[in-house]
Amino acid sequence: MTSTTSGPGAEPVLRTTSLAKHYTLRGRGRRRTVRAVDDLDLALVPGTVTAVVGESGSGKSTVAKMLVRLVRPSSGRITLDGRDAGRMNLRAYRKDVQMVFQDPFASLNSVHTIGYHLARPLLNFGRARRGADVAGKVRDLLQRVKLDPQFADKLPHELSGGQRQRAAIARALASEPRVLLADEPISMLDVSIRLGILNLLGELRDTDGLAILYVTHDIASARYFADRTVVMYAGKVVESGTALEVTDQPAHPYTQLLISAAPDPQRIEIVDVSRASSGAASAPTDGCRFRDRCPFAMDVCRQQPPDVAVTPSHTAACWLRVDESQRPASGREAA
Amino acid sequence: SSSSKGENTTATGGNGSAATSGSSGGGSSTLTMVVQPSGPLTRNFNPFNPNNAGMIQGTQAFVYEPLVQFNLAKTGQEYPWLAKSYDWSSDGKTLTLHLQSGVTWSDGKPFSASDVAFTFNLLRKFPALNTSGIKAVSATAKDPTTAVLTFDHASFVDFYYIASVGIVPEHIWSGIADPSTFADPNPVGTGPYLLTSFNQQGWEMTKNPHYWQAGKPTISNIRVPIFNSAPSATLALGQGTVDWAGLFVNNIDTVFAAKDKQHNTYWQPGYSTVTIIPNLEQGKPLADVAVRQAVSAALDRTQISKAATQGQAPPAASATGLVLPAQETYLTDATKQYALTPDVAKAKSILDGAGYKMGGDGYYQTPAGGDLAFSLEQPSNYADFMTDAQVASQQLKAAGIKVTVSGVSVQKYTSDITNGTFDAAIHVGVSGTSPYYQYNYWLNSAFSAPAGKPAISNFSRWEDPATDKLLTQYASTNDPKVQATAIDGIAQVMATKLPVIPLLYGAAWAQMNTKKFTGYPTADNPYMLGWPVSPSSEYTVLQLKPAAG
Amino acid sequence: MKFLLRRLGFTLITAWAAISINFFLPRLMPGDPVQLMVARLQQQGAVSPNAMQAMQVAFGLDDHTSLIVQYFQYWGQLFRGDLGRSITFYPSSVSEVIGQALPWTLVLVGVSTVISFLLGTVLGAFIGWRRGSWAETILPLSTFLSSVPYFWMGLIVISLFGAKLGWFPLSGGFDQGIDPSWSSDFVSNALYHAVLPAITIVLSSVASWILGMRNMMVTVMDEDYVLVAQAKGLSRLRVLSAYAARNAVLPSIAGFALSISFVVSGSLLVEIVFSYPGIGYSLYQAVNNEDFPLMQGIFLIITFAVLLANLVADVAYVLLDPRTRQDA
Amino acid sequence: MAETSDRPATDAVDDVLAGDRVGGPVPGAAADPLVSEPADPGRPRRRRRTMSGKFVAGLVILGLFVLMAAIGPLVAPYDPSNLGPDVLAPPSWQHWLGTTGTGQDVLSQLLVGARQTLIIGVLAGLIATAISTIIGVTGGFVGGIADDLLSLLSNVFLVVPALPLLIVLTGYLPNGGPVAVAAVISLTGWAWGSRVLRAQTLSIRRRDYIEAARVAGEPGWRIIVFEILPHVRAILASSFLFTVLFAILTQVGLAFLGLVDVSQWSWGVMLYWAQSADALNAGAWWWFVPPGLAVALIGTGLALLNFGVDEFINPRLRSNSLRGRAARDSAGGFTPVVRTDPQPSEVQR
Amino acid sequence: MTISAGSIPVTTRPRAGDPVLEVRGLSASYGLGPDAVRAVVDVDLTLRRGEILGIAGESGSGKSTLAYAITRLLRPPGVITAGEVVFRPADRPGGGMDLLSAGPAELRAIRWSEIAVVFQSAMHALNPVLTVERQLLDVLAAHRRSMSRQARQARVREMVEMVGISPSRLKSYPHELSGGMRQRVMIAMGLILEPQIVLMDEPTTALDVVTQRQILQQILELRERLGFSVVFITHDLSLLIEIADTIAIMYAGRLVERAPSAFLFHAPRHPYTRGLLASFPSLHGDREKLVGIPGSPVDLRHVPSGCAFRTRCPHEMPRCATDRPPLALPVGDPPSADREVACWLHDGRQPPPPSLARPAPAARPEYATAGTSTIRDTRAEQERS
């Protein structure tokens, strides 16, 4: 499993091995297991942005929440600097790994000032001492996200969506983390505000060497801003590579579908996706999960495809990428 | 099979009644009576059960008659009833009852001495039935009209209880396996009325055609409605739908009398003594007789009576605790002087004399230090007692005694006075054919108990051999003279030592609407207490006549 | 299913806890029933000090088994369906006493609660629907009525419509002269007697239903699906019934189930004031007389009524709101 | 009655009342309704908001009563317990509200009784709200078996009949002073509020800002106290007001039954005395009516205030200011056309 | 290797229709009086038969308010304060009907059967306690009284099949369906009566691109068949450019620009439009740093005098502060361009800055727009200028 190995020179700070999360749903007597995330290997490298794209419900948020330890993984390991995260003190862990929640309107407590929101992690993680020190640090944080220091006294509702989003980022930065998990931080905003946020995150990566996980639906923004892109489908990573490789030369049929479906004013013809109809809810749980919707589906797709390197930095989990001779004989062919 | 017997018999009674007058009632020959707001009752007429409907609403003796009726309005007066007469052996251990002849049970069977003997033996056999505490050793029928009861100790004073027991028919009750759980839904007795219908709203009775007193009763139907609260009963009384009631009616003149000046009358003499019971245990503020005397001297009982009951419960007139004027005959030259007149100066001088010093806060200080103070306890939901206490506390404040009025739940009140965990409490006495019964109730050391243990009735915990001796002296003789001396002795103890402090007289609440029936007892003709409580209610109802016109 | 089982389990534990409390609570009250009874009898005149003993025997209170043993005996009795004998109404059994009182309460308080619920819900739906119209003036008025102490209103109503105007009987559940039966005479008589108490109950409880429904209506009216229903050009009535009120009534239904407990226990003051024969008054008597068996019996009824109502409300909720079927 | 909302309704509003709902607030509708009206006096930059008429009316009514409780005993013309010579006298210049059956001054009792009534009400409200907050919010936040046990506890208290509990407890409390009565009432009155708060907490505890606070390293108790409580404060307020009303009514009912110490003046105690003296029957309405009316008014005041709080939790509950046809249209799902701008040029057809 | 087979023939779109909906001087606000939020101010719009009219703009600029005001579905405290909305049904040639003066009965009759609305979130737009089928049948029951039960049921089945949902799911409750399915149910519901106008308010925001596209595709196909007109509101300008015929841009409650979508994309005339176009990253070409529009959105309660955008506008002139620019054909564009802009840069008094004066791509044939142009390489140019 080498899908997301680090770039040359840099050691990943946060790394997952075979991470999985299964939810059990109870309803009308029968139990159903939702494999929200399966067998995930991910490495976040300082100074890089890793984008996670994929269909709704493919487990992107679950990954982020597992990484910040809000959701307990069903199996697998998370390591921070090689240490098992599960054994680490939660506070110590979160000092290094912070998350920006998807919705800037919901993730700031409306009763507290922005200053309070920023001061709390500073104090909790021992980054500042009570008193003038905190106020100064809060000011610094606000400046880092390009907010005027007077915002410290404002309440969330007095801020625009973009400003809130910045405040949320500032809060995540308060503990001086090395990993920032940003879950769809821009989905609620209009295009010009979106851009401001992305540019800000990009700067943080460049100046602070942050490792950023950027969860999004917006492939164009991933291409614009991320160093690496990971494509998820039904809880599994189907493709990963540099952002440009993945968007410009998608290797997995699902990625191709995704990219062809992305709105693009410069497109020549409108894409027909009607065939790719069924939703992820009914995706098979073994083998290639995309096979029911895949125009190239083969019998062999009933087995889990390996991650195949397209280029050294680009892998896709698809049997199409495996030389025909090397594909295992599928059960039916054998029979 | 016992119950079917009962039903059969009443069916007969019912038929009989249907012949005389319709049970639908409402006519002028129906008397509606209410003793108290009781809430819905169950169809239980077992006379030995203190909660039976007949007992609660005063109709028990309409069915189960006593041997003798006592006039509590005039001490010593009694009326022969099922027993024409009676004699005591001189040692008080044998009671011979001479019964009426020609009495029949309402099912037509003849009444005889064996029914009387059976009744008393029943009480012996089933202690649970013996709720009047009669201690007969044996009961036999000597002949059809003579019954003999024997006791192991002089039982003169128990005659009041013995003669009040309702006599039940042997032919029915002997067939009942466990009479203590027998609800007796269709009672068969010798009395003037038969039960005709019963439901949650009350019951109706109709005249017993076989009744042994010739020409009686004159009223053909009795109706007993049920009320849950005094105000709704009072409303009905004011509206004229109730003829005879035993309610405490506040502002009785406006609420009742004025509504029909011609017919609405009341006569509510005292029959017992409401007292302040001091806790006499060592260390309690009222253990000091001087304090009790001061308290008694400082109280203006007339004001209390006015405030709490508009004077309806008359102020106690004698420190002896005697109910005046009913027990006037027991007043002697020695005890006449103990009339109760408010005298704050006297109260203060008593306290001064006893070594209490007036403190700067206007209250006396106890020798041990601290205000001379006690709390006066009564149930919060006894409004009249609460007023009594509040007024008393104001009056005692003027005398330098600090009284905290403490209104508590009935449950706590009962438990406190029983177990002696109180300073002082307002409490009602008991009735009786002579002052002995109250004195015995208050002062007999046999009914006392050490602190923390439940006392039976001597709640102030008065333990005085002299008093006990006097009580025994009274109980062991039938000689009115000796008895009177004993009473006088106790009365003097009462008046000087104040083991309980008389406050008011417990009035026998009685309201009468004479529109339909007349002949109720009055102050001028106090042949009975006016209230519709059994068994005297039976005597009274038989005296009533349809109003002229 | 699992949800229901779990609910059932918790209901059982709650029942156990409540029944145990119901057993011990009365016994924690100061005093004992015989003392109270003697005290009560004494007020009426003759009572011999010797009577205490007899009464102890009569009511089986002379036996001094420990509380814990009694507790287990009580459970034994319960499982046999035996509630024991009432002390106040001795020798009637507790079930008899309850059986005599409960129907009245169920009918009077039950029917008025249902009327109040229906009236309040309909009014609330209307007011919520017609926000800002004159209908809203009902709100402060009904609020005032609901803040009036029950018994106070009852007494005023009695003195006005009963004593002054004579339109309605002053007290009672029916005329004493008519025996309870299903005859039209009796039923109409009983209804006539029920008017004033019912009006009192309805007036003082309707406001909460109006308010609850109105608030839910206003909230639901703001839901997108109501807007969609309106956008769909559905008739006013259809939008109101199938979309707005249908959804808004759900919380009220849960509340209604809970108010069932009030039917049994909350009727006391009404029953006192109107001298209405019912279970509330029986409970009051039981408490006043420390009639443990009767108290326990009535508590048991209340406990079961509340728990059952809760369970029914849950089930009703599940039936009426498909969303709850999924998770919860 | 200017009812215009100055901020849009958001989904967060819904969540408060209708339980959790998926989906975030509408973009552009930025304000969280729970905040725009800062309840903290200390909070800077208070936003102006037209208070609802009901709220103001409730405030005025309650203000008057609080004033009465504060200065009542000082301005009472007589000692309320003093027995006067005029018994059952109708209102007159000497006795504005007449006298009782023992010649006490009704007005003085009313004035003096206000304090006890309010103290018990408010105290019971406070205690009950405190218990329900601790049990409900903690249960809702902690979840799991602790939650199960805590909700079991509140369910049991919902089930256990109040009357005997009250009698037992009053039996144990020395002399039933206001604190004792308040404590007893609150013990029977906390369970309902606790359920409401628990449900509310359940819907809040998975909100993003709570999760975010966890990520920011906040310990559990701080999350409860500083993150959750401020969001249920409107519900707390409303449950508090409701409990106060409940406590006053219960207190009056208890007094009516003679279950409190009736030597301490409160309105319930006045009613007790009036009732045991059969005042209505005796025609002494001036004795019976005022305390009940006072209770009803105070209840109305509390309920009106509660409306205000409700409307504050959920701005939609405010009645709108439209009248007549516009109101009817709006109720029927047709946006009213209220032409305030000059009519644009005629469209050619 | 890419999956992009089977394009929709875009050339057979209906001819430039006559107006089906005319909005004149429409104003709507939340509340009345000085505190009112004037969310839509004096908007003029024309929707033609078969046209897809896209509306984009900043969050809170009044897009949804406009859509709801047209159908009079604005919630309290929303009120319409001025204007006319004339609906010209196909079967009533010449005659128009002013929705703002129509009575409830008239409105109820045309609602949904003529003008349907697909709401922003299907999540909340379906009644959670009724089955999907009931809610679909409701519409038929209200508007197709004469239809038999069976016919109605058949119609419902037909419609859900058309949007790609198995009729077996009809008995489901909304929460049992995925977001995409619910959205499709809403669309089926919107089209079940074959209305003349469908208003869609951000119908796909919460969905991933594949699902979003599936839904859009269905709408477009249906429009081809049925010829209805669509008003499509979204933040996603790139999507709009792809599917809309005409795009209107709103800012602070007003329309600031309206143009055929190709024109708008290639040759925006309003600085705000240009700012928007420069803010979304491309799927192609080099990665370049983009800069958004400086400043923050206006508060609708305190809209700046004159041009509301001036405080964020790089080309602000003195007169922008005093006079509000009217929505008018930009000077320099031929009337046939059928475009309007509200900006003083285009009143002919001064040459507009080059970035706002780019020539339109080509003469535009009817409504065939973005889909048919070859524009792949123009993007780079646009950025460079």
Ligand SMILES: Nc1ncnc2c1ncn2[C@@H]1O[C@H](COP(=O)(O)OP(=O)(O)OP(=O)(O)O)[C@@H](O)[C@H]1O
């Ligand atoms: N608490 C939960 N219980 C049960 N299932 C859950 C839970 N949380 C998430 N899921 C399921 O797990 C899967 C992954 O959810 P997740 O939120 O991670 O998706 P996502 O990729 O973030 O989707 P979106 O793009 O819509 O945000 C979904 O099918 C979802 O229904």
Ligand SMILES: Nc1ncnc2c1ncn2[C@@H]1O[C@H](COP(=O)(O)OP(=O)(O)OP(=O)(O)O)[C@@H](O)[C@H]1O
């Ligand atoms: N109920 C309301 N009360 C007051 N103001 C409101 C209300 N609803 C919306 N607004 C305000 O009206 C303005 C226009 O809202 P509208 O919903 O039309 O914007 P929008 O363009 O659809 O925004 P978005 O893209 O975020 O959906 C916004 O500023 C919003 O804050």
Ligand SMILES: [Mg+2]
């Ligand atoms: Mg997500």
Ligand SMILES: [Mg+2]
């Ligand atoms: Mg919108």
